[in-house]
Amino acid sequence: MQFKSVDISKTASAASIIFDALKKAIIEGNLEEGAPLRQDEIAKMFNTSRIPVREAISRLEEHGLVKSQRYKGAVVSGLSAGEAGEIFDYRAILEPHIIRISVPKMTPKALAEARSFCDAFAVSDDPMEWGDLNRKFHATLYNASGLTFHLEAVESALDRVDRYLRAQLVLSNGMARANDEHLRIQDACERGDADAAAELTHQHILGAKNSLLKHLSKL
């Protein structure tokens, strides 16, 4: 007799749970930049001691999501316009490469999944959902590449700019433009046109960058 593996992820230490929760809060902007992360306070929220909290914070620091100073504690790190722009440039270099590798490997299933995210993105009216669907759409298209290191690198970069990216989507016609570009990328992938998908992805990211920088300069 065989049992299905249940995966009751007992593989979840308190530190991991706290790490994920804090990361999510930072990425979604629920923790504003500059906000201090008090170990005691967080420990109480999760009914743990400060030990796993410290581990979570030190891991976040390695991702650049918080900055901590000895005996002073950690704060959520922000991004200057220059840094944000740099990260968009970084993505604009990597993601076209990833999707070019990915296109010839995409299965009909992956394409269908991507299209469903694309459609959901188009009709969603919840700004918080946009960021999520946007990432899922692109990630689904990229996954077929099998480039795990690249994918991790891009995820990490997105984690850093996600708050700003969402802010940019809310702007003027940010959503409309993003949606239009998504459709064109999706079409290119379905046609199997890797070069077009790469070029459209490049423009998609640079367009978002310009829109974001315009927004940031007005603050």
Added chain:
Amino acid sequence: MQFKSVDISKTASAASIIFDALKKAIIEGNLEEGAPLRQDEIAKMFNTSRIPVREAISRLEEHGLVKSQRYKGAVVSGLSAGEAGEIFDYRAILEPHIIRISVPKMTPKALAEARSFCDAFAVSDDPMEWGDLNRKFHATLYNASGLTFHLEAVESALDRVDRYLRAQLVLSNGMARANDEHLRIQDACERGDADAAAELTHQHILGAKNSLLKHLSKL
């Protein structure tokens, strides 16, 4: 009366010291892949408790340098040939971009410094020193770009492949070729030819990749 700031970096927690030491040991290959990291053992080495050791290990894990399993502990992570190749491709995409931005911003001082590393690399006969000088040479050329995110990303990628990169240098004419390519990159930078520097950097990295993969396939 003014005093010079002394910067007695009291800003060094035990966790940071242990992190740096373990990272160095892994990068230099003194800790072989698969080697278990026993918290107790490491704590005794540094005359500390296991708490800062755990923090160091969890930070290393975020960099992909170790893999840890709940209640089982952490081991130094290795790289398959495919993963190593992927990381070289990643570098081959990013580093040309960085040096292209960097070239027009390089100061005579930076160029002189790079050349000195280049020369030192040429005459060094210590394999362990090669990796260090190689990184310093490239880092010096890249620094002028001011692309801090890109630089961190490349450093992180290099951390993952440094052991293999050094192994590759030891091969046949690895050093001779690397040295020749370094000179050509240095020359391009001194001429202010950003495109040439970028193209040479691209070839330099892909050449190392091919050499490495040839080496790995023989194991």
Added chain:
DNA sequence: GATATTCAAATTGGATCCAATATTCAATAT
């Protein structure tokens, strides 16, 4: 003899406690 079971040792994850440092704010001096 090979496989399953039990149990002690080893190891990690986390809680509690203590030390080191920073911050706050009232008391004092200029």
Added chain:
DNA sequence: ATATTGAATATTGGATCCAATTTGAATATC
């Protein structure tokens, strides 16, 4: 009124202790 000192408080870094889990060897079972 402002600047400075200094103690009280808050906060972080680390040590020690306990609980949960894994590992491996000894024993039992077929």
